[in-house]
Amino acid sequence: MGQMFFLVESEYKVTSSDFKNNSNKSKQTTRWFSNITLLRESQIMKIHYITGVCALFVVAIHILMRLIMPFNMSLEFENVILNYKNIFYALLLESILVLIAIHGFNGLRVILLEIRQTLIWERAVNILVIIAMIGIIAYGTRTIIIANGFSLG
Amino acid sequence: MNIFKKDKRKEIKNESPLEIKRSNISNTSSSSNKSSVKLRVFRINAVQNHNDVPHFDEFHVPVKRWTTVLDALLDAKSYQDSSIGIRYSCRMASCGSCGMKINGIPRLACYTKISDLDTNTITCEPLPNFPYIRDLVTDFSRFFDHHKSMEPYIESNDGNEDDTNKGTFSFYQSPEDVDKYLQFSYCIKCGLCYSACPTVGTDVNFPGPQALAQQYRYFADTRDESKKRLDIVDDRHGIWRCHFAGSCSKVCPKGVDPALGIQLLKSYMLGISKNDKVPAKKIEIDSINDSNDSKGSSNIE
Numbered sequence: 001m002g003q004m005f006f007l008v009e010s011e012y013k014v015t016s017s018d019f020k021n022n023s024n025k026s027k028q029t030t031r032w033f034s035n036i037t038l039l040r041e042s043q044i045m046k047i048h049y050i051t052g053v054c055a056l057f058v059v060a061i062h063i064l065m066r067l068i069m070p071f072n073m074s075l076e077f078e079n080v081i082l083n084y085k086n087i088f089y090a091l092l093l094e095s096i097l098v099l100i101a102i103h104g105f106n107g108l109r110v111i112l113l114e115i116r117q118t119l120i121w122e123r124a125v126n127i128l129v130i131i132a133m134i135g136i137i138a139y140g141t142r143t144i145i146i147a148n149g150f151s152l153g
Numbered sequence: 154m155n156i157f158k159k160d161k162r163k164e165i166k167n168e169s170p171l172e173i174k175r176s177n178i179s180n181t182s183s184s185s186n187k188s189s190v191k192l193r194v195f196r197i198n199a200v201q202n203h204n205d206v207p208h209f210d211e212f213h214v215p216v217k218r219w220t221t222v223l224d225a226l227l228d229a230k231s232y233q234d235s236s237i238g239i240r241y242s243c244r245m246a247s248c249g250s251c252g253m254k255i256n257g258i259p260r261l262a263c264y265t266k267i268s269d270l271d272t273n274t275i276t277c278e279p280l281p282n283f284p285y286i287r288d289l290v291t292d293f294s295r296f297f298d299h300h301k302s303m304e305p306y307i308e309s310n311d312g313n314e315d316d317t318n319k320g321t322f323s324f325y326q327s328p329e330d331v332d333k334y335l336q337f338s339y340c341i342k343c344g345l346c347y348s349a350c351p352t353v354g355t356d357v358n359f360p361g362p363q364a365l366a367q368q369y370r371y372f373a374d375t376r377d378e379s380k381k382r383l384d385i386v387d388d389r390h391g392i393w394r395c396h397f398a399g400s401c402s403k404v405c406p407k408g409v410d411p412a413l414g415i416q417l418l419k420s421y422m423l424g425i426s427k428n429d430k431v432p433a434k435k436i437e438i439d440s441i442n443d444s445n446d447s448k449g450s451s452n453i454e
Contacts (some may be wrong), residue, residue, distance in 0.1 A: 044393075
């Protein structure tokens with residue numbers, strides 16, 4: 001309770017007139033920045049929900065695939081590589097990668113935006129999240145492609 | 154005529170009706186009337202002293218079966234410490250002025266009976282998520298700013314504004330039309346939902362459940378023809394930062410259920426619910442007044 005008081009006190013030192021100026025300013029800048037984004041927030045959240053539901057299905061399939069052979073055998077190196085060589089399974093893994101990356105990094109973006117609300121912070125979060133998302137998808141796709149072309153012999 | 158005669162002023166000074174009432178309370182022999190509770194009141198003077206350290210003052214106040222927290226606070230203010238800062242008005246859960254945190258939960262002080270709390274120690278604190286002014290009084294400016302940003306009024310695209318201003322038109326709404334938004338119109342802007350919302354605690358730009366619920370209230374109203382209601386809340390810090398905690402609906406004293414309003418609005422924005430709202434028909438008032446039978450003589454547009 002003491003910490004809550006401190007949090008409230010430190011955050012709400014401004015007077016009401018200060019807040020009015022700041023709120024209008026932050027709203028204007030936020031709206032200005034939102035005007036130059038590619039997607040509206042509702043479209044982003046629609047993608048977020050769809051990727052979450054789809055990821056659920058594909059991860060369930062991925063887990064069920066472990067039941068087609070004894071568990072210890074499924075984790076052996078040769079069997080794992082054989083999974084990657086199966087084009088359908090490779091596509092399944094790629095879809096898991098893309099869906100989880102989008103859903104997860106957008107969720108991280110939402111959390112970070114709720115923690116702090118300054119223009120620089122919001123811009124940095126958006127840019128870094130997009131870079132991280134693209135980077136993870138690219139690196140994972142590279143792994144899948146290399147594994148798909150990997151020869152055991 | 155001077156009604157404040159000297160002898161009457163003496164009477165008031167020496168024997169205040171409140172004093173008589175208080176002495177009667179202490180002299181009663183009924184066991185139920187002799188109970189008292191400990192009232193812990195949060196004290197701070199944020200306006201006059203920015204470095205003031207918040208602390209609690211304790212008061213022992215007599216209570217009866219129907220004593221509310223507001224009654225207890227006013228008793229402490231009247232007889233023990235008149236400097237207690239408290240905001241109240243109607244005393245009947247109609248104005249929303251007396252919102253505060255009572256034993257950890259945002260409630261209306263006038264609507265919370267001490268007997269319902271089932272404890273001998275009542276802790277009264279200012280509403281969370283609101284800046285302090287003094288003691289139990291908080292600053293509602295940001296709350297009202299968020300509400301205003303929702304454009305909380307009917308926008309009618311009646312092309313003939315002169316006629317509308319003259320009041321020649323009336324809107325026709327069926328009971329089914331009214332039911333769609335009626336519960337959300339019960340909001341008294343008490344701020345309890347805003348103080349209970351966890352997102353408001355971290356995101357200062359989040360409008361809060363009250364503003365978003367009111368946005369749905371006007372969106373669902375067939376008299377409103379605004380096209381930008383969904384755009385107003387479709388923001389990075391808008392409706393999508395609601396994570397459906399449900400605390401707002403739990404603390405609402407009027408049964409508004411702001412969480413329901415927010416989820417309904419989200420369903421329209423995602424395209425799950427279709428916006429098939431039919432604008433309310435406009436009826437000429439003059440034609441209604443002229444026809445006593447009110448059958449077929451009214452011009453409905």
